[in-house]
Amino acid sequence: xTLVYSTEVGRIKPEEDKPVRPKGDGIVRIQKQTKGxxxxxxxxxxxxxxxxxxxxxxxxELKKVCGCGGSVKDGTIEIQGDARDKIKAHxxxxxxxxxxxxx
Numbered sequence: 001x002t003l004v005y006s007t008e009v010g011r012i013k014p015e016e017d018k019p020v021r022p023k024g025d026g027i028v029r030i031q032k033q034t035k036g037x038x039x040x041x042x043x044x045x046x047x048x049x050x051x052x053x054x055x056x057x058x059x060x061e062l063k064k065v066c067g068c069g070g071s072v073k074d075g076t077i078e079i080q081g082d083a084r085d086k087i088k089a090h091x092x093x094x095x096x097x098x099x100x101x102x103x
Contacts, residue, residue: 028091030084031102042070043084045077045091065090 028047059077066083
């Protein structure tokens, strides 16, 4: 049996760490993906070294630029449809190095 709490020192059980997001290499990659989406395509933007609040703000900007929906999942931005060119132009305007990855 493991000691979890003691009245002398408080919590004994170590706090669980948040999962660490992989650090990007400074290159933002945009790829189109249809796998597991019933044929519907989405553009996945990876490699952005930002926290969740900044990612959500950038996702909102990209959704307005493309005129479609999207979301933020696990440190990546998903934009519905194939709008890679619009996304690339917008991110390059903001000063990011962008590559189109995948098919």
